[in-house]
Structures are given as structure tokens and as C-alpha cells.
Amino acid sequence: MKLLFSKTLSKTDEKQKLSIPCKKLKNFPFFKGKRTTDFTAKDITNGNRYVFQISVRHKGSYFKPVLSKATWQAYARAKALKAGNFVSFFVDQSDETVYVRACTHHKDEACRKKIRLFGEDMHAWTECIRLPSFS
Numbered sequence: 001m002k003l004l005f006s007k008t009l010s011k012t013d014e015k016q017k018l019s020i021p022c023k024k025l026k027n028f029p030f031f032k033g034k035r036t037t038d039f040t041a042k043d044i045t046n047g048n049r050y051v052f053q054i055s056v057r058h059k060g061s062y063f064k065p066v067l068s069k070a071t072w073q074a075y076a077r078a079k080a081l082k083a084g085n086f087v088s089f090f091v092d093q094s095d096e097t098v099y100v101r102a103c104t105h106h107k108d109e110a111c112r113k114k115i116r117l118f119g120e121d122m123h124a125w126t127e128c129i130r131l132p133s134f135s
Contacts, residue, residue, distance in 0.1 A: 001092055001099070002027070002093055003088065003090055004028060004088075004090060004091055004098070005027060006087065006088035007021065007087060008084060008086050009083050009084065009085045009087060011083045013072075013076075013083070014076065014081060014082055014083045016069050016073075017066045017067055017069045017072055018066060018072045018076075019064065019065070019066050020054070020065040020067065022062055022063060024065075025056070025063060027091075028054065028091075036054065036055040036068075037054055038052065038053050038054075038071075039051070039052055039054065039098055040052075041089060041098040041099060041100040042097060042098070042099050043100055043101070044090075044099050045101065048078075050074065050075045050078070051071055052067050052071045052072065052075070053067065054066070054068075055068060075100070079102045080104055081102055085102060085104050086102070087100065087101070087102045087103070
């Protein structure tokens, strides 16, 4: 399984569309330079499927990829996502199935753990836990 992208949600992500880091667009194997395309992602936690629309708008000299408001908000509402929550998208490289995982806790909590196994980076899911505060 390959990580497409992950991010901590901003207020804009919570209320409108989900912006995708520009550098991560190349990770989407099904996008292939189109302006917009729909894809289905399976929620890792419950197996439900969600349809998302990814589009690229041009802002100056670079592309700005986003998940459209209508499709993203359906998922965000279903998962009760707020700013500070964490979301990740993965793809199974064998069949290009896309998976999504949301952590509905605060940004100082962990949902996944990156491990190195036989020289390869892997991602292991953990329960969302409160990390200690060192303030």
C-alpha cells in the first residue's frame, strides 16, 4: 500500500474543499493529467465507499489540486471532521484501490505509525491516542 497524501485539516478543508499538497498530485495513478476525474475510496475503518472528485485549478504558474466541495463534504460530514483532524489517502498498487482514513481527534494525536521493514517504508495504523504534552 502506498501513501497518496496525508494532512492535518485546516478550517478551509473543514468547511469547503480539501486542498491536496501540489507535490502529491503525481501519486494519484488514475489522474493522468486530466483536469477533473472521479474516484472511489474505501474507508479503512468501516469499509464504506465514498466517491470523490479531484480537480486541478491553475493558480499562477503551478497547479492546485483539490477534492471538490460536494464530494469532500459528504465524507467530512459522515466522519464529523473538524479543523485539526487528520486524513490520509492510500492506494493499493496491485489493483489501484484507493483507501481513506480519518482520525477525528486533535492534531496532537497519532493515527498511523511509519515503520521501516526490510528497507521499505510501511505504515501501520494505531488507535488515535493522546500524545503527551511537553509544554
